[in-house]
Amino acid sequence: MATIYIDNKAYEVKEGKNLLETCLTLGFNLPYFCWHPAMGSVGACRQCAVKVFKDETDTRGRITMSCMESVSNELRLSISDADAVQFRANIIEWLMTNHPHDCAVCDEGGSCHLQDMTVMTGHNYRRFEYKKRTYQNQYLGPFINHEMNRCIQCYRCVRFYKDYAGGKDLDVFAAHNHVYFGRSEDGILQNEFSGNLAEVCPTGVFTDKTLKEHYTRKWDFTSAPSVCQHCSLGCNIIAAERYGELRQITSRYNGEVNGYFICDRGRFGYEFVNSPLRIKEAKLRDENSKDLNKKNLLNKTSALITPGKTIGIGSPRTSMESNFALRKLIGAENFYQGISEQEASLHKLILEVMNSGIAYIPSLKEVEEADAILVLGEDLHNSAPMLALAVRQAIQKGPSELKTSLPAWHSLALKEFIQQEHAPLFIANPLKTQLDELAQASLNLSPAEIIQLGYAIAHHIDSASPIEHLLSESLLKEAKAIAKALSKAKKPLIITGTSSMQEGLVKAAANIAKSLKTANLCFVEHECNSLGLAMMDAPPLEEAMKHVFLNDTDTVIILENDLYRRTSSGNVDRFFEACKEIIVIDHLHNKTTQKASVLIPTGTFAESDGTLINNEGRAQSFFQALNAKNELIQESWRWLNELFSLQKGISIKDRTSPHELLEEIAIAMPQFKGIAQAVLQSDFRINGQRIPREPHRYSGRTAMNAHDNVSEPKPAQDLDTPMSFTMEGYRGEPPSSIIPFYWSPGWNSVQSVNKFQIEIGGALHGGDPGIRLINNKEGMSSYYDNNFVPIELKDQEWLAIPVQHIYGSDELSIHTPGVTERSPQPYIGLNKLDAENLNLQDGSKVTFETDGEEVTLPLRIITELPRKVAILPHGLQDFNCHLPIILRIKNLKKSR
Amino acid sequence: MFSIIRSIWLTSLHMFRKRATIEYPEHKAPLHPRYRGRIVLTRDPDGMERCVGCYLCAAACPVDCIALQATEDENHRRYPEFFRINFSRCIFCGYCEEACPTYAIQLIPDFEISEYDRQNLVYEKQDLLISGEGKYPGYNYYKVAGLDAGVKNKGEGDNEEPPIDIHSLLP
Numbered sequence A: 001m002a003t004i005y006i007d008n009k010a011y012e013v014k015e016g017k018n019l020l021e022t023c024l025t026l027g028f029n030l031p032y033f034c035w036h037p038a039m040g041s042v043g044a045c046r047q048c049a050v051k052v053f054k055d056e057t058d059t060r061g062r063i064t065m066s067c068m069e070s071v072s073n074e075l076r077l078s079i080s081d082a083d084a085v086q087f088r089a090n091i092i093e094w095l096m097t098n099h100p101h102d103c104a105v106c107d108e109g110g111s112c113h114l115q116d117m118t119v120m121t122g123h124n125y126r127r128f129e130y131k132k133r134t135y136q137n138q139y140l141g142p143f144i145n146h147e148m149n150r151c152i153q154c155y156r157c158v159r160f161y162k163d164y165a166g167g168k169d170l171d172v173f174a175a176h177n178h179v180y181f182g183r184s185e186d187g188i189l190q191n192e193f194s195g196n197l198a199e200v201c202p203t204g205v206f207t208d209k210t211l212k213e214h215y216t217r218k219w220d221f222t223s224a225p226s227v228c229q230h231c232s233l234g235c236n237i238i239a240a241e242r243y244g245e246l247r248q249i250t251s252r253y254n255g256e257v258n259g260y261f262i263c264d265r266g267r268f269g270y271e272f273v274n275s276p277l278r279i280k281e282a283k284l285r286d287e288n289s290k291d292l293n294k295k296n297l298l299n300k301t302s303a304l305i306t307p308g309k310t311i312g313i314g315s316p317r318t319s320m321e322s323n324f325a326l327r328k329l330i331g332a333e334n335f336y337q338g339i340s341e342q343e344a345s346l347h348k349l350i351l352e353v354m355n356s357g358i359a360y361i362p363s364l365k366e367v368e369e370a371d372a373i374l375v376l377g378e379d380l381h382n383s384a385p386m387l388a389l390a391v392r393q394a395i396q397k398g399p400s401e402l403k404t405s406l407p408a409w410h411s412l413a414l415k416e417f418i419q420q421e422h423a424p425l426f427i428a429n430p431l432k433t434q435l436d437e438l439a440q441a442s443l444n445l446s447p448a449e450i451i452q453l454g455y456a457i458a459h460h461i462d463s464a465s466p467i468e469h470l471l472s473e474s475l476l477k478e479a480k481a482i483a484k485a486l487s488k489a490k491k492p493l494i495i496t497g498t499s500s501m502q503e504g505l506v507k508a509a510a511n512i513a514k515s516l517k518t519a520n521l522c523f524v525e526h527e528c529n530s531l532g533l534a535m536m537d538a539p540p541l542e543e544a545m546k547h548v549f550l551n552d553t554d555t556v557i558i559l560e561n562d563l564y565r566r567t568s569s570g571n572v573d574r575f576f577e578a579c580k581e582i583i584v585i586d587h588l589h590n591k592t593t594q595k596a597s598v599l600i601p602t603g604t605f606a607e608s609d610g611t612l613i614n615n616e617g618r619a620q621s622f623f624q625a626l627n628a629k630n631e632l633i634q635e636s637w638r639w640l641n642e643l644f645s646l647q648k649g650i651s652i653k654d655r656t657s658p659h660e661l662l663e664e665i666a667i668a669m670p671q672f673k674g675i676a677q678a679v680l681q682s683d684f685r686i687n688g689q690r691i692p693r694e695p696h697r698y699s700g701r702t703a704m705n706a707h708d709n710v711s712e713p714k715p716a717q718d719l720d721t722p723m724s725f726t727m728e729g730y731r732g733e734p735p736s737s738i739i740p741f742y743w744s745p746g747w748n749s750v751q752s753v754n755k756f757q758i759e760i761g762g763a764l765h766g767g768d769p770g771i772r773l774i775n776n777k778e779g780m781s782s783y784y785d786n787n788f789v790p791i792e793l794k795d796q797e798w799l800a801i802p803v804q805h806i807y808g809s810d811e812l813s814i815h816t817p818g819v820t821e822r823s824p825q826p827y828i829g830l831n832k833l834d835a836e837n838l839n840l841q842d843g844s845k846v847t848f849e850t851d852g853e854e855v856t857l858p859l860r861i862i863t864e865l866p867r868k869v870a871i872l873p874h875g876l877q878d879f880n881c882h883l884p885i886i887l888r889i890k891n892l893k894k895s896r
Numbered sequence B: 001m002f003s004i005i006r007s008i009w010l011t012s013l014h015m016f017r018k019r020a021t022i023e024y025p026e027h028k029a030p031l032h033p034r035y036r037g038r039i040v041l042t043r044d045p046d047g048m049e050r051c052v053g054c055y056l057c058a059a060a061c062p063v064d065c066i067a068l069q070a071t072e073d074e075n076h077r078r079y080p081e082f083f084r085i086n087f088s089r090c091i092f093c094g095y096c097e098e099a100c101p102t103y104a105i106q107l108i109p110d111f112e113i114s115e116y117d118r119q120n121l122v123y124e125k126q127d128l129l130i131s132g133e134g135k136y137p138g139y140n141y142y143k144v145a146g147l148d149a150g151v152k153n154k155g156e157g158d159n160e161e162p163p164i165d166i167h168s169l170l171p
Ligand code: SF4
Pocket: A099, A100, A101, A102, A103, A104, A106, A107, A108, A109, A110, A112, A113, A114, A115, A150, A202, A203, A204, A205
């Protein structure tokens, strides 16, 4: 701690920080542009000037950039000094000389940091009489809009895109006052985190193009705190609604999880909510769906559910509440996980390892602190994008033995100091990954080789760990090097996951972690609630099928799950034939909903309250942003609860709130102890007031529905949460788990998050939201055995494994037009030599047999792919769901 | 006593003054052009809609009776897809006009908008849009804005340099 004097008043502050963040932490309004809490300082914009004095007697002082000066004891500075104030006003005036007269048509307006800072410094009249500089814009793809005239040359965009996120195709061009931020030529921004440019850029140069399609100002949104549904990391997001449509996703700060950023799949994948494929009407056998109102749908559905003769199939892409409500309705013994046996057993194993306490399960923030990382069989940019970003930060910090006195915020100096020295990163994956450029070694191996490499590493560290089988000399050498680097590290981290569906990977990773004793271990799963569903510990889909085939069960309730994505279509078809009633609850039409005899519409995450459990076992709640006019669109758990009430003869009016449901979960399944703390009780109030989802400037309340009826309808009530759907309520800072939007007086842009943090870049006031459910420390008693069974592949046989695509592999985000545009078409990937042997070129048709049917796909030649391994993109076709399999390629070599 | 007579006298004198009351509706009061009555949406000198859908009027409105949705044409010119004013709520404060950066929304000296049915006081864009420029002739926002919305090319605005050639190394 140090004492500093700001305008002659003493403050106790933390050392090692710069003056800007210190002033902001203390609550002062000090303008800035180029500094960013996640990216540090470069001192480029000169906006954050303050005056620093030598000592008490110094009256002249010197103007300095507060972002470039460290806190030191007894330091005296002045924010309100007349020279400093004038200096800051001049800087804004200069920045504004070329700024276009665009605010009215600029998407940044109303959430613009430049507007905020201009108002803050008091500049309001243009004295500069000369002409303004102009630029041509570029086409940057379906996600980001470019309007270069608005640039103030703060360099934040390139610092984020290139230095922080590792992007290659955005840069600064030209010289002096002509500098240009863009691509070398028009084209789609390639980096998976490009959407953050819209938040990082303090002006309207880079803005969200999908928002432009239905543009709404920030003050007009009804927003809700939400959680991303598109991978297992559970990044926190803000979901924003206007006129009954979901219109924008922005990142919601969570110091433990995603920090300031989210990936493009999470930001732009929201449009499935507004998709024409949405289920809006119920279907009940052949009845006219128009007659089905909520009440008779409930009654008729309830009549079909016979206790004991009904089974339920849960889903990894819906909330804990919904899964639990289904389990409660049909009984624990009739509840099944809606995933394949293969995936379920993989999850079970992961949970076993996580619960064993052999390793610490880090949050994304803690991943950034690792000093040696090993990634086994995951392409993180495609399977868990934000984890890739966290790994990059850890590695770019440089090796731990690189000692420096430079403070952590001094980003440019640190970059110069570190140069190309990276912390050790090792990647073993069938394909190249984008992190390879940072890796000490990146090995493209077959799944079996990756597993054996893992065992070899563990065996090197601790010879009690089972020995590897069949590894080449060179790979053994690699294993030795990796083992050495990992044992040397203080915070080694091993990352693996379910992408390639290999149990061996989990076991090998666990063995390495155990051998290291103090390792961090991070698992990646497929879906947003994969781990939560796994924790419910129910039998898999195949068991449900068996149950129906063997018993006289006749009704199945399928909860938000397209079974055709889970197991072979033949199996699913046979299963559906055996069921008399197929009750499907879902929000988008898919192959399963077509088979439904009863189809019940449900809300997406934007229309629902619920809780998800992410890959580190953190329970996080999302809240309803959108209030559907259609009474049939309500949360699955509400439908199921209402059915439960009907069955039990309880009045439906006795609503169960999400909090109560979570408490029930914790009672029914002790492994979820504490989960109810993830949400506040619905009667939580501050000064007797709710937290409003709408800002106080929300407009159009008395006109937006006036074309239907000039008398305004009663505002929607929220009985489930402490938030309101209106602008009335408590105007101060909400509790961290229910912050619907960031705003603070004078801070309209997302930078206002500063005001919500205990310390800049640290936890939110009251602690970051989310409850970690996995804290067990039982200790894994013994190493996993190495059950190595070599796979014999015949001449025409290949081992087909799934690969993840950030755009395409996820079931929901693919319904966003921009994501569809960027998703690959189905293909099969083969090694170059393999293709040559088959006499095939890139793009030629490959015919192979899988699942009893013949499939033909275009070929992608992938140079680095190990031989006799074929890759198929996950999620793009039904038959890809039960990989890995052995497939027979039918294209015969003609020249033989 | 005297003061009573004086008051009667002074009051009676008013009988010979010029009348302030006029026979409305036969006669109409002359209203100043800046009188704050019915709201219109005007057009720019080129006859295009002036409103750029910036939502500032809606935000300024103290009774929240303006609702609109911005959209763009093929030239990326932004305009309102719908624009609705609920005159049964409007208090004619003129804040919307003051907030408008384009002179699009203007209050005009017409107050005769009474209706038997309140629903008829909900005006849509076609009811609001007039064919002229209203009180402020000559202004065309897209000519002074930086972006290219099909009105002028980049760098061709009144106050703009030609676009930078980013390949040039000259100072
Ligand atoms: S970047 Fe900000 S200040 Fe500039 S035109 Fe856009 S809203 Fe206005």
